[in-house]
Amino acid sequence: MENATVDLKPHGEDLSGRVHQLPCCVKHDGPASVSHYFKPKHNGVSDEGLPLQEAHFRGRLLQGTTLQLPQGYSGFVLAKKTSPASSKQNSNSWDTKATFQDITYWNHDYVPSHNDEMFRAFHWLTVAKALHDPVTPEDLSSSSFAL
Amino acid sequence: MGSKILPQWASKPCAMGIDEAGRGPVLGPMVYGCLYCAQSYMKTLATLSFADSKTLKEEKREELFETLKTNESIGWAVDVIDPRELSAKMLKKNKINLNEISHDSAMGLVDRVLKMGVLLTEVYIDTVGDPGKYEMKLSKNFPSIKFVVAKKADSLYPVVSGASIVAKVTRDRALREWVLDETAENMQRNFGSGYPGDPKTKDWLEDHKHHIFGFPTLVRFSWGTCNSYFKDVAQVLWESDNLDEDGGGGSNSNGKRQLKLSNVGFFSTSKRRSEEVESSGKGRCRFFQARKLEHLTNF
Structure with missing residues (x-):
């Protein structure tokens, strides 16, 4: 497999508050006048205490909520590097174009809750940490004792 | 919107007419209106030259609406259903x-007037769908009222003609004063009547379609008319459409037409694949599947 490089730098535009995940696939890549057409309205709080928003897209009613990325994590918008040095047709080097600290995700027809995949996906971070944290001799002895 | 004070005559047996405006148009709200009065006033009502609102000129309708609002022997109410709500529900x-939306709106009006304390004994209404079934549905919900469900009720019963004026004038005003949600430049307000055949409406739709967003939210996206404008706009695939194909669709009596409506928003020729809409975590352990976390080695 060809080498890939991803350059994660905390620079570029901060897109916090403007990153939306929709429950559909828009078959288009490129800029769109989102702020002129997509008008989320704050709409109270759910039973679980999540602040809710409401918006319409292509006639569908969407219900959404904004989720902060966990401490120590950032969202990155990447673009392929186009430096003359990597003039190879299929360069696999990526550069940071923008960053974000939250995602607003939208459901079609149901109220957002902590049971939604978007929230649950972040459980992986806790699991990954447990899996990848260095294990100390003390950890080992206590766990073998427990067994 | 509607009459607020409960008049003296409301405790005597009353009749009410219900009619709709803006059911056919591809844009703007649909309005249900009602007009009620004491049974004893029905004869006088017939002399007030209300006719089916469609046969009257706009100025005449406006004038009649203003007169009936000041008439203390008449009460009225409207239910304005936003185009965003129509699209979203459909x-x-x-x-x-x-x-169903129409039935709910009409029944909502009956309920509202009853709750105000008006003694409704008879309700006249233009039919939506089969008159017999509609009448049964209404009578089941309001057993104390005698319903007269008829085709062209608006030209047969003055109380319905009055209701049609209330509805039509409210719809026209709502459209005239409509504030578009969208803030893009070059948004015009010359929508015409909103009927799909109106040349002004056609031009407006053509000028206001958007490659990503389809149309401004004034437009009822669930109308078949929209499809003809969507041939060259970006295709949008929805999770809910994928569900439909798995047989999870509604138990709707109108199933066939509704299925077609689910295609609104994209030009459907290619086969839809759920993977295009969302990641799946397919083939991974349950922890990842349940969270739709896919393993990505390349992007």
Whole structure:
């Protein structure tokens, strides 16, 4: 497999508050006048205490909520590097174009809750940490004792 | 909107007419209006030259609406259904068709007037769908009222003609004063009547379609008319449409038409694949599947 490089730098535009995940696939890549057409309205709080928003897209009613990325994590918008040095047709080097600290995700027809995949996906971070944290001799002895 | 003070005559047996405006148009709100009065006033009502609102000129309708508002022997109310609500309901995962929305609106008006304390004994209403079934539905919900469901009720019963003026004038005003949600430049307000055949409406739709967003939210996306404008706009695939194909669709009596409506918003020739809409975590352990976390080695 060809080498890939991803350059994660905390620079570029901060897109916090403007990153939306929709429950559909828009078959288009490129800029769109989102702020002129997509008008989320704050709409109270759910039973679980999540602040809710409401918006319409292509006639569908969407219900959404904004989720902060966990401490120590950032969202990155990447673009392929186009430096003359990597003039190879299929360069696999990526550069940071923008960053974000939250995602607003939208459901079609149901109220957002902590049971939604978007929230649950972040459980992986806790699991990954447990899996990848260095294990100390003390950890080992206590766990073998427990067994 | 409607009469607020409960008049003296409301405790005597009253009759009410219900009619709709803006059911056919591809844009703007649909309005249900009602007009009620004491049974003893019905004869006088017939002399007030209310006719089916469609046969009257706009100025005449406006004038009649203003007179009936000041008439203390008449009460009225309207239910304005926003085009965003119409689109959203008709494009839900379990789609609600326009007839159901209409029935609910009419029954909502009956309920509202009853709750005000008006002694309704008779309600006249233009039919939506089969008159017999509609009458049964209404009588079941309001057993104390005698319902007269008829085709062209608006030209047969003055109390319905009055209701049609209330509805039509409210719809026209709502459209005239409509504030577009969208803030893009070059948004015009010359929508015409909103009927799909109106050349002004056609031009407006053509000028206001958007490659990503389809149309401004004034437009009822669930109308078949929209499809003809969507041939060259970006295709949008929805999770809910994938569900439909798995047989999870509604148990709607109008199933066939509703299925077609689910295609609104994209030009459907290619086969839809759920993977295009969302990641799946397919083939991974349950922890990842349940969270739709896919393993990505390349992007």
